[in-house]
Amino acid sequence: MNNSACRRFVEGDTILVMKQKDIKALVESWCTTGVITNEQQAYMLRSIDDYSSEASSGRFITSILYIGAGALSLGFLLVIASNWEYFGTTFKMILAMLLPVVPLTFAYWRQEINGRTSMLTQAANVCGVALIGGSLALVDQVYHLPPDMQRLVWLWALLSAPFVFVFRSAANVCLTVLLLGVAVLYSLFTYLDAVSIDEQTGIILVTAVTLLYAACMYALGGVIRISAVWDMSGRFLRLGGAGIALTVFFVTTFEFYARAIMGYSYDESALPLSLVFNFIFVCFLVYALLRAIRYEEYQFAFSIVRLFGMYLLVKYVTLFYGMLDTGLFFIGGGILFIAGALLLEKKKKYLISYMQGSRSFNS
Amino acid sequence: MRHYIFAGALVLLLGTMGYQIYYNEHILTVGETTVLETRPVDPRDLLRGEYVILRYAIETDELVVAVAREVVVDGPIFIQLAEDNRGVAYVVSATRDAAAVSPRESWIEGTVEDGRVRLYDIEQYYVPEGTGGDIEQMRGLYVEIALYNQQPRVVRLLDTNLAPL
Helix, strand or coil: CCCCCEEEEEECCEEEEEEHHHHHHHHHHHHHCCCCCHHHHHHHHHHHHHHHHHHHHHHHHHHHHHHHHHHHHHHHHHHHHCCCCCCCHHHHHHHHHHHHHHHHHHHHHHHHHCCCCCHHHHHHHHHHHHHHHHHHHHHHHHCCCCCCHHHHHHHHHHHHHHHHHHHCCHHHHHHHHHHHHHHHHHHHHHHHHHHCCCHHHHHHHHHHHHHHHHHHHHHHHHHHCCCCCCHHHHHHHHHHHHHHHHHHHHHHCCHHHHHHHHCCCCCCCCHHHHHHHHHHHHHHHHHHHHHHHHCCCHHHHHHHHHHHHHHHHHHHHHHCCCHHHHHHHHHHHHHHHHHHHHHHHHCHHHHHHHHHHHHHHHC | CHHHHHHHHHHHHHHHHHHHHHHHHHHHHHCEEEEEEEEEEEEEEECCEEEEEEEEHHHHCHHHHHHHCCCCCCEEEEEEEEECCCCEEEEEEEECCHHHCCCCCCEEEEEEECCEEECHHHCEEECCCCCHHHHHHCCCEEEEEEEECCEEEEEEEECCCCCEC
């Protein structure tokens, strides 16, 4: 189930996603047409409400859980950071070793020995991985070592990675991928600073590395999603990669980015290059939207549409000042949208059969 | 199979942290201790804790600065130390050439960056929360360090009379 407001009705090979109110309207129409009795209608409507409440509460509890795990980890880190002088170095070293080991061992014991994958197991798992960083920081603090963020994040990411294969949870994948991404970017910035590279090359390198990382996330997600165990993690990686790529492409649509690439000053125009970046962004946006619909990631598809709306708004504000320009912009945009809708309507049957064919292939 | 992966992950985690602790403890235990004159710059709050940044008199010693600027490129610098009658270290010589460093003498490794000499490994001293400001106001402070294979580690802060703070 995607969210508390949607239900999936499996009908042969076709899977429909409907809002709760639409499902209720459908059930009521069945009763009106005599397909089901009044009692059956009442039962089905109650069941929909119960399931919706359960799903919503489940998501709410999960959110509270991760907030709690994050707060607990942060609390431990802050206690460490306050430089708890009441205990000596030996105690601090023992604490550094135990901080991540205890929750991770607890989580493993509950999951693998007791066979209970509950909220508490997940919280202990997330806490333990987060506290790996805390322990590394504690060791540096005790010996008054320089705050080498690059070394810290790389070590944190590498020490977290094995637990991805132990717990096989999307949370572990999320944390490790995030840490790896921060480590890669941090190392890149450190390198660029060390070699004193020029700004244009630096910006291009950062953009390219970020897109490459997003592509790797997407590709890895595509590889692992075929396994039932890694399905959620694969989904997260694909959505995360696509989201990062969209964000980067969105940033490139601004003229200041094109100016920075070309090394132009503020009053020089880099419009031709900026238009190229805008074209690339729109093409990628459409591609991502089609892929999202194909893989039934409707929430992500809605996010893409919202991003496109924000993009249009930003372009309206930054590009057009006069009524004539604004008018022409809206006329062009309006024609595009209408043409697109007519085209989609005409090709609806083809698209449906295309998607049905894709689902049959995927299943 | 997953038991082995979990055990391996724990061993890797404990091994990494254990090695870091062992390496630093080794320097502190077997390293030769010496005292450097210092001046705290300012305390800062970071996620790692409140700490003071330490600058050392040997970093701005004329001889050291001259050697640092002989070669334009950033990189390591090695400073030979000796102790005066109070036990406070002073600069004897400096070199950018690691091969010139003798293990029988007392040398400390620093880094030349943009013509300035930095002793990164002993530049920060973590203090209990709320005490950084007091330390920053102090003058005539010294730092006792342990030296092993030219690698320094901070042992403790000392006051003007070379007594622990």
